Amino acid sequence: MDRFTVGEATIHRVEEMTAPMxxxxxxxxxxxQNAGWLHPRWANADGTWDMVVQSWIVVVDGRVVVIDPCVGNGRSLPHFPLFDQLDTPFIERFGAxxxxxxxxxxxFCTHLHSDHCGWNTTLRDGRFVPTFPNARYLLAQRELDRWNPDLPGYRxxxxxxxxxxxxxxPVIAAGLVDVVAENHRICPSLETQPAYGHTLGHSVVHLDSAGEQAWFTGDVFHHPIELIHPEIDAGTCDDFAQTLITxxxxxxxxxxxxxxVIPAHFVAPHVGHLREIEGRRVFQAYGQ
Structure with missing residues (x-):
């Protein structure tokens, strides 16, 4: 789904890329054990699953909010070849x-991994400049402390x-950053909340509009199987014990x-509901 509504909010999805994992x-x-419901939507016959890298645009309360602006073009990531030196039409898709x-x-970046903050900036004339020149970039203090190499909390x-x-x-240098606390009200319908574990300052975004709710969950969950089996540790977290609590x-x-539930990386239709049916939890894709 590339466009849908939650209450009075309109949500657009902008995809950067999809890769098998x-x-x-x-x-x-x-x-x-879960093969019966994983196939064919959430698992491929070749033993892979499709990880989608995508951003969300939320239009609500007269505001336009971008959540998790993907990887970006021209990043040097030799230790992560999947995202190294991308050249995608993300901005064209955004404009569409x-x-x-x-x-x-x-x-708002749920965390500062490469695929959640990259399009904060655009490579122009050999330097990175803000992609969204009139926006306030909301960055959680704890996450900044985690990733700023000049601070003692950096790992x-x-x-x-x-x-x-x-x-x-570059967005700090441009004066576009507001450093926010653990809970921050972006606008009446949107609030950031702490969701630590995947990174030490990871956050989620809660949408509450006209009696309907949604959660932008970043990387708390990479795949629906983790909603059913939260104890899965795929080795991607700063602190998995905290991830499990979250x-x-x-x-x-x-x-x-x-x-x-609106995660960062789920394949189409990308979002869904977690239900309890006959004593067991089931993730139902939107429209299912």
Missing amino acids: PLAMFGADLVA TGIRPEQVDFV HVPENAGIFAASVE RRRLIDRFVATGAL
Whole structure:
């Protein structure tokens, strides 16, 4: 789904790329046990799953908010070949929504991994400059502390090397950054909330509009199997014990409220609901 509504909010999806990833990262036994519902939507016959890199544009309360602006073109990521030196028509796809980059009011990155903050900036004349020149870039203090190499909380991750310099420092230098606390009200219908674990300052975004709810979950969940088996540790987290606490808290919320779950990397239709049916939890894709 590239456009849908939640209450009075209109949400656009902008895709950057899709790449196959190994299902084995979730554990061969668990994948086999869940094969009945994983295939064909959430698993491929060749033992892979499709990871989609995508951004969300939320139009609500008279504001335009971009959540998780993908990887960006021209990033040097030799330790992460999948994202190294991309050249995609992301900005053209963004414009196809009818929204221009200069119309964006706020940008929020759930965390500062390469595929969630890259289009904060655009490579122009050999340097990175803000992509959304009229936006306020909302960055969580704890996540900045985690990734700023000049601060004591920094921990080097080769796959993310150079991202702070390319995708964060230019918007700070341009005076476009608002450093926000754990809970931050972007506008009446949107609030950021802490969801630590995948990174030490990871956040989610809660949408509550006209009696309907949705959660933009970033990388708390990479694949629907983690909604059913939150104990899966695929080795992608700063602190998996904290990830597990976060997952269980959010899962309980999803089931209790019927909120729409909007993760960063799910394949089409990209979003859905977590239901409890006959004593077991089931992820139902939107429209299912």
